[in-house]
Amino acid sequence: DGGITQSPKYLFRKEGQNVTLSCEQNLNHDAMYWYRQDPGQGLRLIYYSQIVNDFQKGDIAEGYSVSREKKESFPLTVTSAQKNPTAFYLCASSIDGRWVKDNEQFFGPGTRLTVL
Amino acid sequence: GQQVMQIPQYQHVQEGEDFTTYCNSSTTLSNIQWYKQRPGGHPVFLIQLVKSGEVKKQKRLTFQFGEAKKNSSLHITATQTTDVGTYFCAGRPNQAGTALIFGKGTTLSVSS
Numbered sequence: 001d002g003g004i005t006q007s008p009k010y011l012f013r014k015e016g017q018n019v020t021l022s023c024e025q026n027l028n029h030d031a032m033y034w035y036r037q038d039p040g041q042g043l044r045l046i047y048y049s050q051i052v053n054d055f056q057k058g059d060i061a062e063g064y065s066v067s068r069e070k071k072e073s074f075p076l077t078v079t080s081a082q083k084n085p086t087a088f089y090l091c092a093s094s095i096d097g098r099w100v101k102d103n104e105q106f107f108g109p110g111t112r113l114t115v116l
Numbered sequence: 117g118q119q120v121m122q123i124p125q126y127q128h129v130q131e132g133e134d135f136t137t138y139c140n141s142s143t144t145l146s147n148i149q150w151y152k153q154r155p156g157g158h159p160v161f162l163i164q165l166v167k168s169g170e171v172k173k174q175k176r177l178t179f180q181f182g183e184a185k186k187n188s189s190l191h192i193t194a195t196q197t198t199d200v201g202t203y204f205c206a207g208r209p210n211q212a213g214t215a216l217i218f219g220k221g222t223t224l225s226v227s228s
Contacts, residue, residue: 035218040125042204042220043159058215090158104149104161105216 003027004108006091011113013085021076021111023091030096032074033105036060037088046089049074078113085115120145120207122219129226135195137222139188139205146210148181148188153221154201162190162203185210195226 004025013019025032031050035043045058049068063082068074074093078085089112092105121140129135139148147166151159163172165181165188172179178191188207192199202221208214 040220042122043206043218045215045218048215092159104164105151105159107158107160110158 004091004093004106006089006108006111008111009109011111013113013115015115016080018080019078019085019113021078021089021091021113023074023076023108024072025074025093025106025108026072027093027095027106028071029093029106030071031094032068033092033094034058034064034066034074034076035090035092037090037110043090046076085113088112120205120217120219122205122222124222125220126223127225129195129224131197131226131228132194135192135199135224137190137203137205137224139190139207139219141186141207141209141217144185144210145207146185148205148207149216150179150188150190151204151206152201153204157201159204192224195224197226197228200224200226 007022033048034046037043044060046064047055047058047066049055052071055066055068063079065077088110090110091108094103094105096103123138149164150162152162153159163179168185169183170181176193180189202223204218204221206216206218208216
């Protein structure tokens with residue numbers, strides 16, 4: 001059963017701690033994305049990766065870091081430098097990261113992070 | 117920065133009424149995608165429009181892409197309770213190396 005998995009569904013952390021959100025896909029997609037969703041704010045792009053070992057900052061990358069060592073995995077670290085980390089985080093992937101022709105994005109179930 | 121504006125932010129209708137959400141960009145878009153997110157769920161792709169003036173239908177849903185490729189709309193005919201959710205448009209500005217920009221979404225509620 002192919003798809004995108006994100007774990008855990010709910011995550012609680014104390015202020016000042018770094019936390020890493022998991023995103024795995026078995027769709028053999030080249031491109032992967034991280035979005036942040038806040039109420040009434042839509043989806044805002046944090047980081048994206050068009051191919052393994054390469055990634056680019058999105059609109060709100062400050063306080064976040066990523067790695068793309070494997071095609072299947074694109075973990076997101078929320079660092080203590082992120083001023084307001086409590087949010088719903090969505091990971092997505094698409095077949096081809098080259099923006100010559102767009103492909104639909106497949107989203108994972110999301111991780112709801114609460115920083116206390 | 118570049119933005120994709122979506123209106124209205126919220127819409128409540130009675131079951132059977134029609135519903136429309138509009139998406140507008142300040143710059144020309146190479147394409148536009150529409151997604152639906154059910155309450156508590158994640159966005160799911162509905163459709164992609166690429167050509168100027170393109171119109172596509174999916175059962176009760178009609179999607180349009182403006183002639184200038186700066187706006188788009190999603191129209192639902194005779195809404196049902198299963199249509200409840202947030203509808204997002206996502207457009208790619210017509211310039212190299214630019215990621216999809218999502219609108220803030222329109223949240224539809226339907227009462228029976």
